[in-house]
Amino acid sequence: MSFFDASFLWLEAVVASAAVAAMLGVMGVQALLRRVVFLPAALSQISGLGVVLAFAWGLSAAGVDHHAAGHGLGAPEVFSLLVTLAAVFLLGWMRPPRSWSRDAVIGMVFVLASALVLGISSRLPQEAHEIADVLYGNAVAVERDRMWLALSVAGGLLCLHALLWRPFLLAAHDPETAAAHGVPVRLLEGVLFVSLGLGIAVATRTIGALPVFAYAVLPSAAALLALRDVRAVMAFAGIGGGAAAFLGYWASFAWNLPTGACSVVACSALLVPAAAIRAARRA
Amino acid sequence: MRLADSPPFLIALAGAGIGYGGRRLFEGIDIAIEPGDYLGLVGPNGGGKTTLLRTLLGVIPPLGGRLARKPGLKVGYVPQRGSLDPIFPMSALEVVRQGGMGCAAGLSGCLRSAGADAALAALAHLGLEGQAGEPFAALSGGQQQRVLIARALVRRPELLVLDEPAAGMDVPSEHDLLDFVGELNDGGTAVILVAHDLTLVAGRARRVGLVNKDIPLFEVAPAADLLEPGRLSALYGRDMEIGGEGEDRFVRPVHETGEGTR
Numbered sequence: 001m002s003f004f005d006a007s008f009l010w011l012e013a014v015v016a017s018a019a020v021a022a023m024l025g026v027m028g029v030q031a032l033l034r035r036v037v038f039l040p041a042a043l044s045q046i047s048g049l050g051v052v053l054a055f056a057w058g059l060s061a062a063g064v065d066h067h068a069a070g071h072g073l074g075a076p077e078v079f080s081l082l083v084t085l086a087a088v089f090l091l092g093w094m095r096p097p098r099s100w101s102r103d104a105v106i107g108m109v110f111v112l113a114s115a116l117v118l119g120i121s122s123r124l125p126q127e128a129h130e131i132a133d134v135l136y137g138n139a140v141a142v143e144r145d146r147m148w149l150a151l152s153v154a155g156g157l158l159c160l161h162a163l164l165w166r167p168f169l170l171a172a173h174d175p176e177t178a179a180a181h182g183v184p185v186r187l188l189e190g191v192l193f194v195s196l197g198l199g200i201a202v203a204t205r206t207i208g209a210l211p212v213f214a215y216a217v218l219p220s221a222a223a224l225l226a227l228r229d230v231r232a233v234m235a236f237a238g239i240g241g242g243a244a245a246f247l248g249y250w251a252s253f254a255w256n257l258p259t260g261a262c263s264v265v266a267c268s269a270l271l272v273p274a275a276a277i278r279a280a281r282r283a
Numbered sequence: 284m285r286l287a288d289s290p291p292f293l294i295a296l297a298g299a300g301i302g303y304g305g306r307r308l309f310e311g312i313d314i315a316i317e318p319g320d321y322l323g324l325v326g327p328n329g330g331g332k333t334t335l336l337r338t339l340l341g342v343i344p345p346l347g348g349r350l351a352r353k354p355g356l357k358v359g360y361v362p363q364r365g366s367l368d369p370i371f372p373m374s375a376l377e378v379v380r381q382g383g384m385g386c387a388a389g390l391s392g393c394l395r396s397a398g399a400d401a402a403l404a405a406l407a408h409l410g411l412e413g414q415a416g417e418p419f420a421a422l423s424g425g426q427q428q429r430v431l432i433a434r435a436l437v438r439r440p441e442l443l444v445l446d447e448p449a450a451g452m453d454v455p456s457e458h459d460l461l462d463f464v465g466e467l468n469d470g471g472t473a474v475i476l477v478a479h480d481l482t483l484v485a486g487r488a489r490r491v492g493l494v495n496k497d498i499p500l501f502e503v504a505p506a507a508d509l510l511e512p513g514r515l516s517a518l519y520g521r522d523m524e525i526g527g528e529g530e531d532r533f534v535r536p537v538h539e540t541g542e543g544t545r
Contacts, residue, residue, distance in 0.1 A: 033371055166396045170381045173371045177434075180340040180360035180444065181385035183393055228418045230372045 003253045010249055013142040013207075016150040017245040017263070020203035021215040023154035025241030026161050026234050027196055028220035034172050038106045039091070040200055040216035044209040045113035046087040047201040050080030052120040077205055084201040085194060092193035093186070146206055153202045157195050158238070168192050169230065211248075211263040215241045218267035222274035228281075240270045292317050293356055293442050293473055294339050299348030301331065301338050307346055308334055308496040314503055316442060320473045321465075323484025323506070324492045327519055331496035332477045333363075333446060339475070340444065357385065359435030361445040364427050369420035375430045376402050376415040382434035397437045405433040409463075424451040428460065442473045449483055461487055485510055485525070486532040493518045510534070 003010075024040070031039050054076035087109070096105045142150075161168070170178045171188040178185045203212045223236035248263030255262075295315035302308045308331045316322060316339070324332045337343045340358060341350060359382070376399065383397030397405075406415050409429040414422060419430060428448055435443055445464065449457040461476075465487055468474045478484050484491060485506065492503040495518050502509065515523040515534060522537040 033368075035370075164394065166381065167384060167394055169371065169373070170384055172368075173373070174362060174367055174381070176337070176342055176362050176366065177360045177381075178384070179342040180358055181382075181438070182341075182358075183384055183386060224370070224372060228372050229374060230377060233372050 003250055006253065010253065012144050012147040013259075014246055014249045016142045016147040017207050017211070017249065018242040019151045019154035020199070020206055020212070021219070021241035021245035021263075022238040023157050023199050023241075024203060024212065024215035025219035025223075025237035025239075026158060027199055028216040028241075029223065029230075029234050029237050030161075030165075030168055030172070030192060031196065031216060032220050032224060033169070035101075036103055036106055037217055038103055038110055039196065041209075041213045042091070042106045042110035042113065043084055043088065043197055043200040044204045044212050045110055045117060047080050047084045047204045048117045048209065049113045049120075050083030050201075051076045051205075052117055052124065053083065054079035055124050056120050077201075080205070081198065081201045084197045088193045088197035089190070092189055142206060150202060150206045153199060157199050160191075160195055161234075164188070164191065165230075165234065207263075208260050210260045211245075214264040214267040215245070218264075219244060219270055222270035225271065226274035226277035236274075241267070244270060291353075292351070293320075293353050294358075295351045296339060296345060297349045297351070299338065299350060300346030301335050302346050303334060303337075303343050309499060309501050310347075312345075312348070312501055314339070314492070316473055316475060318441065318473055319468070319471055320475075321468045321487065321489045322475045322492060322503070323481075323488030323490070324475065324477045324494055325481045325484055325518075326479065326494035326500075327497075328479050330479075330494050331499075332479070332494045334496075335492075335494055335501075336444065336446060336475065336477055353441075356442065357438055357440045359438055359440030359443045361428070361431045361435050361443070361448055363446050363450065364424060364431065365450070367419075367427075371420070373419050374416050375406060375411060375419050375422060375426075378419045378430055379405055379434045379437055382437040385438060401437055402433070405437040406430070408436065409433045425453070425456045425460075428452065432460075432463075436467075440472065442475070443467060444475045444477075446477045447479065448476070449478065449480070457483070481510075481515065481534040482532070485534055486527075495519075 028040065031037065091102075091106060091109065094105075096102055167178075167183060167188050170183060171185045171192075175185045200212060200216070203215070219241040220233070220237040222240060223233040227233045227236055244266040245263060247269070248266040249259060251257060251266060252259040252262040292315040296312050299312045300307050300310050301312055312335070324335065326332050334343070338345050338350065340360065341352065344350070379402040380396040380399065382405075383395055383401070384393060386393040403412065403415055406412050409432060411426060411429055411433065414426060414430075419427060422430065432445070432448070443464070448460060448464075452460065461483060464474055464476065474488075476484055476488060488506050490503055491506045491509045493500055493509060493514065498517065500518060502514070510525055510532075512523050512525060515525070519536070523534060524537050525532065525534050527533050
């Protein structure tokens with residue numbers, strides 16, 4: 001059976017992955033330009049921490065069955081989203097000590113959240129694969145309602161970023177001028193970070209933590225390597241991320257390899273044409 | 284100073300404390316910027332000029348006292364060039380288009396960038412129409428400075444604020460820039476120019492503010508009244524001399540031999 005003959009197996013997963021990959025590619029440009037490259041990874045882990053805390057505190061049993069939560073927007077997922085947004089609020093608005101960069105704080109949060117996820121989930125009574133599915137999604141099997149949720153969130157956030165990309169850039173590139181001109185810098189930063197938190201929480205739950213980090217970093221890094229116009233950078237990162245998601249699934253199907261790993265390699269492959277474009281430009 | 288008693292102003296501080304992070308640099312600051320004003324803020328590096336400027340612009344709040352601003356005031360700000368991160372992939376034109384954003388005219392203005400035609404015209408005004416498509420980070424220091432001025436001007440400001448605009452420029456470019464700013468002021472745009480080199484503002488600004496948090500000293504008066512060796516020696520903590528006339532006026536430290544140097 002060819003890849004396309006088997007579309008009934010992968011259609012929802014590929015559509016959901018391509019949508020969140022395009023969203024993460026565009027939002028990743030803003031993260032990279034702010035030099036907070038580990039923010040997507042940290043938010044992904046915090047989102048997972050919210051899930052295991054929801055299980056640990058019995059929110060799954062009291063709210064929605066965790067199998068149902070694997071398909072729709074259940075109590076663990078809502079709680080996870082709230083925990084992620086709270087973390088976004090703290091990470092986005094706090095002022096770290098001068099001797100620490102913001103990325104250093106984000107790295108500490110990432111390590112701590114990862115350790116807590118491992119520690120708490122080891123004490124939960126549910127079977128490990130059930131928790132892993134709720135924690136990090138299942139990139140192979142995405143249900144139709146999950147696909148629609150991913151499409152809705154990705155579409156909404158892409159519209160938000162299409163509307164606000166210039167104010168977001170000004171707030172990061174020259175916050176002092178923005179403030180002097182009366183642009184609400186902290187509000188814009190807050191909106192950007194909340195959009196990252198929402199997008200990453202939903203994406204992590206849909207396709208898993210590793211591909212989310214790859215889609216948020218690699219397409220935007222490739223685009224920044226290749227191009228010198230910020231609109232072209234965002235277009236390259238978004239389209240490249242979506243294309244890498246499709247190629248990852250195709251490679252996974254063709255060679256019977258893990259989907260998440262194939263997605264990461266496909267994202268990394270974007271660096272090759274990006275380096276070629278850069279070399280051609282410089283020649 | 285009571286703001287109600289002052290003449291029409293664009294921005295004013297009354298009885299304000301100036302500082303940041305809980306650290307007070309100045310107390311009881313009174314200053315008002317009027318339409319058509321040209322104020323030069325001078326003082327040694329690290330003397331508190333930029334902190335005062337940020338407070339005036341509302342970027343950091345005053346520590347007590349009051350900051351008042353004419354409703355709907357359009358400010359064009361030219362920051363220190365070194366504060367901008369070069370990794371942003373933006374053309375000169377894109378940087379200038381950012382200048383259209385500002386919330387003086389309401390929320391919609393916060394999100395609306397300047398049109399490409401207006402941004403190109405602003406670049407052309409600064410002699411940079413040929414560099415519109417070039418990456419901002421790849422331009423020379425002087426060209427970057429002119430792009431930032433074009434960005435400030437594209438919003439047709441009533442008040443143009445420049446923080447160390449001549450830093451890193453050669454002397455002819457420095458004079459061209461200040462002549463250009465003087466022409467804008469002659470056309471009615473109020474100007475605040477921050478400089479650590481008093482010579483830059485000595486022959487141009489109508490009023491001068493001497494700023495040094497270490498003494499502490501904050502004094503604003505017509506340039507002719509403040510530019511005398513005794514006050515400048517107090518500001519810089521060493522003997523100073525003044526020479527020349529008009530735009531050729533210079534200020535320099537006196538060496539022990541009695542000879543100055545520029």
